[in-house]
Amino acid sequence: MQSTHLREHNLSLVLRSLVGIETPVSRAALAKATRLTKPTVSKLMEELIGAGLVQEGAPLTRGTGRPIVPLSPARGTLLALGLEVAADHISVLGTDLAGEVTVQRTEYLQVGAGTVAEAVETSARLIGAALEAADGVPAIGICVSVPGRISPDGGRVLSAPNLDWTDVPFVEHLTADPRVASLPVRAENDNRLAVRTELDRRPGASFLYVRGSTGVGGAVVLEGQVMPGEHGWAGEIGHTVVVRGGALCRCGRRGCLEAYVSHHALRELAGLGTDVRIEDLVDALALSSDRAEVIGTIGSALGLAVANALNVLDLSTVVLSGYLAPIAEEIAPVIRTTVEAHALAVEAGPVTIERSDALAEPSLRGAARAALEPVLASPSSWIRRLG
Amino acid sequence: MQSTHLREHNLSLVLRSLVGIETPVSRAALAKATRLTKPTVSKLMEELIGAGLVQEGAPLTRGTGRPIVPLSPARGTLLALGLEVAADHISVLGTDLAGEVTVQRTEYLQVGAGTVAEAVETSARLIGAALEAADGVPAIGICVSVPGRISPDGGRVLSAPNLDWTDVPFVEHLTADPRVASLPVRAENDNRLAVRTELDRRPGASFLYVRGSTGVGGAVVLEGQVMPGEHGWAGEIGHTVVVRGGALCRCGRRGCLEAYVSHHALRELAGLGTDVRIEDLVDALALSSDRAEVIGTIGSALGLAVANALNVLDLSTVVLSGYLAPIAEEIAPVIRTTVEAHALAVEAGPVTIERSDALAEPSLRGAARAALEPVLASPSSWIRRLG
Incomplete structure (x- = not known):
């Protein structure tokens, strides 16, 4: 049983390594990345290729050495x-x-x-x-x-x-x-699903991920791993309170971040119709006459929620995603003002507010x-x- | 070198096991706890006893078996x-x-x-x-x-x-x-030092630790480990904002939790003299005519900061320590009202507000x-x- 278990572990290890990378790699490179021996990797690859889970590309000849066979996850088999x-x-x-x-x-x-x-x-x-x-x-x-x-x-x-x-x-x-x-x-x-698309791009990083979509949510990434929390919802910043007894949130509570920064809240703040879709929100916002005021409201609410979260988590990087990504450049200075006023991290160095560069529909x-x-x-x- | 390294690792393992427990244990029990073999434990013990780091108690005879020699960390040698x-x-x-x-x-x-x-x-x-x-x-x-x-x-x-x-x-x-x-x-x-005294009492637990002392601070414990954070100050709840633009905190910021719940703030709220020491705060508070109001202010401020922290960390247990411990029973219902209004954890089950039962001067x-x-x-x- 031990060897069956080990084989499964190693198969999983090499397959994960392949799925995580962007360009095909050789067996030797895979062995190096996984710290398995080359013969072990070759044997595992035989099985994975045989089942159609991995595919071999055309051999590449470099200099006078043996040709390298590039490996990649199989296309179209699953x-x-x-x-x-x-x-x-x-x-x-x-x-x-x-x-x-x-x-x-x-x-x-x-x-x-x-x-x-x-x-x-x-x-x-x-x-x-x-x-x-x-x-x-x-x-x-x-x-x-x-x-x-x-x-x-x-x-x-x-x-x-x-x-x-x-x-x-x-x-x-x-x-x-x-x-x-x-x-x-x-x-x-x-x-929590969206943040996965961010991990490959920021290997080993620690950051607070904040995403504007239907609501406003987030995730906490510690050294490249999504922090689970007790119920699987660590990083849920949307219902932290930014104004005690403040605006009514759709969750029934008052003063939640989401009451100021959700899709619904933004449509209301900017006087947009209920037919404006999430993906059109930023364009619609650009045409709104209350744009500056809306940016101010969002930025200030986000700034306070982010500062409080950074203090408790002891982090100094925030990644803005969803509809916050395209307005990140504009909104960052407003967020920064509040964050720098309240985040302890500034005592140790600058707080970084980054824009997610993940794929669409993360x-x-x-x-x-x-x-x-x-x-x-x-x-x-x-x-x-x-x- | 490998074996020197292993020996050091094993010495550290058995010594830590001994220091963490309250009653003396046998070599057999230590072997079980550390998953080392009995001969290995005996050899390591010989060294530790020889150096005066571990001491043997009087042999105990139980039934007809061989007498058990109880081991404990040495007294008075370091x-x-x-x-x-x-x-x-x-x-x-x-x-x-x-x-x-x-x-x-x-x-x-x-x-x-x-x-x-x-x-x-x-x-x-x-x-x-x-x-x-x-x-x-x-x-x-x-x-x-x-x-x-x-x-x-x-x-x-x-x-x-x-x-x-x-x-x-x-x-x-x-x-x-x-x-x-x-x-x-x-x-x-x-x-972060105080929370260490809590870990032995709550093995493997996850909780937010909030301590009232000179200021108000905290730590985050995840499955028995203190969460480090980027700079070593994760859990610093004292300067999260409970009232935007609120009371002036000694840190120069406005609206920090600490501006409402620190030693200084409490003395002011309760109209106590500046000569009232931290350890006398609770007794002095008991005599204050504004007691109910003070409890209300502390509890409400703590409730909001705690709810926000629980949301971001996805935790459902809070341990109150320092001068908050002796008033925990009285303050908990006030904290609970705010926490239950805002903490997402209540959707999954009850939020627990506990009193630290650690030693004095943690x-x-x-x-x-x-x-x-x-x-x-x-x-x-x-x-x-x-x-």
Whole structure:
């Protein structure tokens, strides 16, 4: 049993190394990266290539040495599905092991307390269509991105204020639909999925991640790892209080950061219609006559919440993502004023406010990436299945 | 080299196990606790006993089996010194490896920006007296507890608002005094030292530790480990903002938790004289006619800061320490009202507000405990020195 366990561990190790990198690598480079011996890596690769999980590129000859065979995650042999449930749309995105997007669809609808069944129906339809488009490529499973807090087992949406959902067994509903077939489904918080797309770009870094989307959420990254917290929602900055007894938040509380900086709040602050979508928010804001005032309100609220979080976490870097990314340059000075007035970190050095440079739709992509996880964690069952 | 390294690792492992427990244990129990073999433990014990770091008790006979020889950290063979610098006193406390207090002295004085030299002189005098009282027992070193933020190398006090100190090279000053001899000295934040006394009592627990003393500070404990943070001050809740633009804090900022809940703030709120010492604060408060109002103010400010911290850290337990411990029962309902209104953790289960049951003077004791660390980390150099 020990050697079976070791083999699984090593398979997982090499496959993860391959999935994390952008350019194909040689067996020798993989051996170096994983600290396994070259013969071990060669043997593991044989299995992974045989099952169609890894592919070999054309041999490269450099100088007079033996040609190098570049390895990369296989394209098109498996399908990982991410599903994003947001206030005004539901999207599905499928990728293969190489992270290539093989299918993507969006439907616009108002997701709310009264439309859970419609959201489930739309989700199932999108998943069914994605599976059909995949044309028989085996699907690993589905990870659902939800702007709210999820039960630790990944099944129930405990609360998603911006969807007006409280204790919705979304995964149970979804798996009851025959179109979702017998695929494993789990839900995760949208911000925690989005931050995954940031990790590869900032290896080993520590930072507070703040993302503006349907609501405002975040995650804490400590030395390259997402801090879990007791319930899986560390970094939830959106409902920290910036004004005691302040503006009414959609969660029912008063004075939450989200009451000043959410999609809903911004539309109201800038006098925009309820039909302005999240992805159009920044453009709409640019045309608003109250723009400067809105930037001031957002920046000041964010500054206080961020300063308080940096103090408790003892961090000095903030990464702004979602609709905060495109306005990061403009908003950063306002945030900085408050942060520098209150963050203890300034006593040790500068506080850095960075803009996320992640892909578009980070939580949807992060969800698809998370749906790959079962293969990365236990490649051998997939080798048996595909071999 | 490998085996030297392994020996040091194992010596450290068994010595730490012994220092952490309250009753003497057998070699067999130590082997079980450390997962080392019994012969290895016996060999290591021989060295530690020979050097006077561990002592054997009288053999105990149980039933018909072989007698058990109980082992415990040696008493009186080494001296670890903790020094506490607070707003109104400086104390020294010496312990041996067993944690027995062998010397303790306090001098009362107002420590402030203008009295750094006096604080250094008082500290050196107290240390000199403690060393003299130790009568030749070798001293390991000194750990200084300071109510402020310390440079990562443990040498400079970057800021200690309640002492009115900014960038004071306290360790440098102290080691320049001949009475401190050539002992290693390092400074650490008072709350981070105090929380150490809590860890043994709550093995593996995760909680936010909030301590009222000269100021209000804290620490974050994740699964039994103190979270370090980037600069060593994670959990610094005292300067998170509870009222934007609120009361002026001694740190120069406005609206900090500490502006409402520090020793200074409480004396003012309760109309007490500046001569009321920290240890008498709770008794003085009991006699104050504004008691209910003061409890309300403290509890409400603490509640908001704690709720915000619990959200970002995703924790659901708070431990109140320092002068907050004796009033914990009374203050907890007030804190709970605000916490339950704002902490997301309540969606997953109850938030627990506990009272610290640690020893008196936790930061002073924690400092002495920290001063033991060099022996626990590298016993072999001490075996050579003492053998």
